[in-house]
Amino acid sequence: MSDSPSASYLPEHPPVTDWVHDFDHTDPVWTDDPFPIWETLRAASPVVHTERFLGCYMPTTYQAVKEIAYDTEHFSSRRVIVRDVRPEISARAPPITSDPPEHKPAKQVLLPPFTPDAMKRLEPRVRAICNELIDEFIADGHCDAAARYTKHIPVRAIAHMLGIPEKDGDLFIKWIHQILELGIKNEEELMNGVREMTGYFMAHLEQRKLEPGDDLISQLLRAKGPGGQPLTDEHVLGSLRLLLIAGIDTTWSAIGSSLWHLARTPADRERLTAEPALIPTAIEEFLRAYSPVTMAREVMKETTISGCPVKAGNMVLLSFPAANRDPAMFPDADKVVIDRKENRHAAFGLGIHRCVGSNLARMEMQVAIEEWLKRIPDFRLDPAGKVTWSEGTVRGPRQLPVLFGKNA
Amino acid sequence: MSKLKIRVDQDKCQGHARCKSLAPELFELDEYGNAHEVGDGTVPAGLEDKAWLAQTNCPEIAIEVTEE
Numbered sequence: 001m002s003d004s005p006s007a008s009y010l011p012e013h014p015p016v017t018d019w020v021h022d023f024d025h026t027d028p029v030w031t032d033d034p035f036p037i038w039e040t041l042r043a044a045s046p047v048v049h050t051e052r053f054l055g056c057y058m059p060t061t062y063q064a065v066k067e068i069a070y071d072t073e074h075f076s077s078r079r080v081i082v083r084d085v086r087p088e089i090s091a092r093a094p095p096i097t098s099d100p101p102e103h104k105p106a107k108q109v110l111l112p113p114f115t116p117d118a119m120k121r122l123e124p125r126v127r128a129i130c131n132e133l134i135d136e137f138i139a140d141g142h143c144d145a146a147a148r149y150t151k152h153i154p155v156r157a158i159a160h161m162l163g164i165p166e167k168d169g170d171l172f173i174k175w176i177h178q179i180l181e182l183g184i185k186n187e188e189e190l191m192n193g194v195r196e197m198t199g200y201f202m203a204h205l206e207q208r209k210l211e212p213g214d215d216l217i218s219q220l221l222r223a224k225g226p227g228g229q230p231l232t233d234e235h236v237l238g239s240l241r242l243l244l245i246a247g248i249d250t251t252w253s254a255i256g257s258s259l260w261h262l263a264r265t266p267a268d269r270e271r272l273t274a275e276p277a278l279i280p281t282a283i284e285e286f287l288r289a290y291s292p293v294t295m296a297r298e299v300m301k302e303t304t305i306s307g308c309p310v311k312a313g314n315m316v317l318l319s320f321p322a323a324n325r326d327p328a329m330f331p332d333a334d335k336v337v338i339d340r341k342e343n344r345h346a347a348f349g350l351g352i353h354r355c356v357g358s359n360l361a362r363m364e365m366q367v368a369i370e371e372w373l374k375r376i377p378d379f380r381l382d383p384a385g386k387v388t389w390s391e392g393t394v395r396g397p398r399q400l401p402v403l404f405g406k407n408a
Numbered sequence: 409m410s411k412l413k414i415r416v417d418q419d420k421c422q423g424h425a426r427c428k429s430l431a432p433e434l435f436e437l438d439e440y441g442n443a444h445e446v447g448d449g450t451v452p453a454g455l456e457d458k459a460w461l462a463q464t465n466c467p468e469i470a471i472e473v474t475e476e
Binding site: 108111112114115116117280284341342343344345346348350351352354358359362 | 422423424425426428429437439440441461464465466467468469
């Protein structure tokens with residue numbers, strides 16, 4: 001990664017003073033604490049607009065988010081990140097970047113390896129990964145839980161599924177940082193990340209063609225696309241790009257936010273330690289309250305959303321996290337209620353683009369929290385440290401210093 | 409007491425699998441992870457609460473519960 005400015009480095013964003021007419025999801029105030037901002041925007045209108053990012057709307061209510069997610073006629077998924085630039089579309093990642101009718105066959109290829117049953121077979125390995133990580137720091141009485149724990153679980157789990165050495169996970173983390181965080185404002189970083197990732201996977205593709213196995217890459221190479229033809233290399237590479245980009249810092253963030261909440265909430269920590277059967281319900285509530293993933297759409301045709309006109313050529317910041325905080329949909333939307341019974345949250349999206357990895361993410365979150373609480377039931381934020389949050393499309397703690405054991 | 413019957417609307421289900429997780433006795437998943445009601449959807453006595461729990465947690469509102 002280069003620190004030197006380059007021609008493709010775009011100007012810094014001026015600080016936001018008028019959130020309702022000039023919102024910016026990369027502003028440091030949003031990154032630090034977006035919840036009051038969403039409340040302000042929701043009070044103003046179900047759909048707000050900013051001139052930044054070459055023009056972008058944001059639906060602020062659950063209803064408006066849902067209308068857009070279900071409307072594939074007026075809203076395209078061909079761009080799924082709201083950025084400063086809109087270059088020609090080159091690196092596709094089907095099915096997340098696909099619209100009907102291409103979407104369904106591309107998605108159906110990926111669904112069978114990610115069913116709940118398939119995840120049950122992966123679960124013992126994930127449990128072992130969590131314990132291997134905890135072994136490395138438990139004696140210290142403190143750690144950065146983001147850097148030492150939450151970050152590595154999804155990377156290693158996906159590497160395991162792909163039949164790739166788990167130690168290559170550090171490369172994955174670097175590419176994702178380039179693509180999802182630096183790439184919002186820096187085209188060169190983004191292209192470097194995509195290029196390196198594509199080269200890496202191309203080598204694995206060639207190797208699997210010679211020696212097929214049971215791993216996910218081999219399964220994709222064996223899969224038949226629409227018309228019964230094998231998938232093209234470009235399609236397989238695109239889907240692998242997707243699995244990495246969508247499957248890693250999302251779950252890393254979700255596990256991190258859950259631990260952040262538990263570090264600050266002794267009553268919830270004690271209850272989940274005493275009643276582990278409640279953990280799956282609590283995970284759903286963490287997914288609602290701290291949804292990590294904001295998606296995007298591009299407006300293709302003028303239409304109306306929740307009574308608000310939206311015009312072609314603009315992007316849409318499709319904030320499932322904001323929808324999940326809408327008090328019209330969730331009573332006590334701003335409270336974390338770990339035994340919430342009715343929870344139709346949209347953390348994994350709504351409609352045809354439901355996250356293909358949702359069963360994987362849920363399994364990883366559940367196992368990560370179970371194993372942590374078994375071995376570290378009592379922990380708190382380190383008052384001498386600082387919690388930092390990722391910027392942009394995926395929100396979660398990137399530094400999470402905690403104390404436990406002798407320091408708890 | 410009236411009997412409950414459940415049905416998963418195949419046009420609405422997107423495979424979130426919340427129903428299978430909350431009421432495994434009442435729902436099954438196909439190879440793509442999309443849900444179907446078990447059998448003809450009749451809810452056995454004692455599982456009524458689970459049927460409603462599944463219904464109220466489906467993000468796509470794809471589960472219909474009817475009282476016969």
